[in-house]
Amino acid sequence: MASTTTLFVTGLTTGLFAGGASCAAVQGGLLASAVGRRATAWSSEAWERSGLFAPVGAFLGAKLASHTLLGAALGLVGAAIQPGPRARAVLLIASAVLMLLFALDMLGVRAVRRFVPRPPASWGRRVRRSAKSTAVTTPAVLGFLTVLIPCGVTLSVELIAVTAGSPLAGAAVMAGFVLGTGPLFAVLGFLLRSAARRWQGRLSIVTAVIVLAVALWTAGSGLRLGGWWPTPATAPAAAAAQPPQKTVTTTDGVQTITVQARTNSYAPTAITATAGVPTKLVVATDNTNGCVRSFVVPDEGVQEILPVTGKTPIDLGTPKPGTLNFTCGMGMYGGEITFQQPTGSRTTTPKETAR
Numbered sequence: 001m002a003s004t005t006t007l008f009v010t011g012l013t014t015g016l017f018a019g020g021a022s023c024a025a026v027q028g029g030l031l032a033s034a035v036g037r038r039a040t041a042w043s044s045e046a047w048e049r050s051g052l053f054a055p056v057g058a059f060l061g062a063k064l065a066s067h068t069l070l071g072a073a074l075g076l077v078g079a080a081i082q083p084g085p086r087a088r089a090v091l092l093i094a095s096a097v098l099m100l101l102f103a104l105d106m107l108g109v110r111a112v113r114r115f116v117p118r119p120p121a122s123w124g125r126r127v128r129r130s131a132k133s134t135a136v137t138t139p140a141v142l143g144f145l146t147v148l149i150p151c152g153v154t155l156s157v158e159l160i161a162v163t164a165g166s167p168l169a170g171a172a173v174m175a176g177f178v179l180g181t182g183p184l185f186a187v188l189g190f191l192l193r194s195a196a197r198r199w200q201g202r203l204s205i206v207t208a209v210i211v212l213a214v215a216l217w218t219a220g221s222g223l224r225l226g227g228w229w230p231t232p233a234t235a236p237a238a239a240a241a242q243p244p245q246k247t248v249t250t251t252d253g254v255q256t257i258t259v260q261a262r263t264n265s266y267a268p269t270a271i272t273a274t275a276g277v278p279t280k281l282v283v284a285t286d287n288t289n290g291c292v293r294s295f296v297v298p299d300e301g302v303q304e305i306l307p308v309t310g311k312t313p314i315d316l317g318t319p320k321p322g323t324l325n326f327t328c329g330m331g332m333y334g335g336e337i338t339f340q341q342p343t344g345s346r347t348t349t350p351k352e353t354a355r
Helices: 006-040 044-050 051-078 085-106 110-115 121-132 138-148 153-164 167-225 237-242 349-353
Strands: 246-249 254-262 266-267 269-275 279-285 294-297 300-305 308-315 322-328 334-340
Touching: 006 153, 006 167, 006 254, 051 138, 051 153, 051 167, 085 110, 085 153, 085 167, 110 349, 153 167, 167 322, 246 269, 300 308
Parallel strands: 254 279, 269 334
Antiparallel strands: 246 254, 254 266, 279 308, 294 300, 294 322, 322 334
């Protein structure tokens, strides 16, 4: 099990490099509402005195609190329930479908409105009242309520919090994720602060387009995580560009395949090995962080949280001829192992067996 510090860093890097745009696309409307109304209601002098950190800081602080509490609860649940790779993949694809519905709704497509999930009526009234309010607490209330409208990347990090297996570790990964998304939200708040009314309509359209892009990205991640779609790095051109490495070795009749897990990739991503031989996969890390530390082999039901530095052995049994995909826990990075018949051997056909 990964340490609490490691999970915090994992959440932080994921939020910084992957979660910011996704969360801003889905949740930016709440921040826009709070910032825009305060800018309209307050005098220009009072608004300038409030500074950027008054509304945006309250929004992000409350968001940090709600997501940290959620992470602790998910870590507690994870001690008893551990979802497999395919279950996580289905959740990602479902979140992508929801995001698609949200985006089409924002673009004014009436046909999808009946299918867009809505929060409970009581929560909906609360959010609407909060969004219309010009009170000092409005950004904080809306920031806390963002936990009810997670983006696709947030769902992925929530699943990592479940696999953390303890309240403290689950809280750490969610807190790190929110802090990672903070810089982009701060920039968004600054832009909204200076031009909220003028750009409100255009921001809605831009936000919808971003949500559509993130939905496609999330759906692709889910398909790769489930092993239903090859990872991008397995293209022939990508494989040919990699320098030769001593990846496959055989000792005492056991075949060992070594894969290096780097912060933003695995190497190599296309491996050829021998079928019909007892095989062990070793995933090596060296000061590695990010989602690549959540290592998944969908067809084998394997999911491992890799150490920052070390070697993690995975028993693959005796593979049959075919292709075995591996990926990170969010379907962003991965590769494939192609198992081939030994040279000089041939597969016996059913007709030959009958003879």
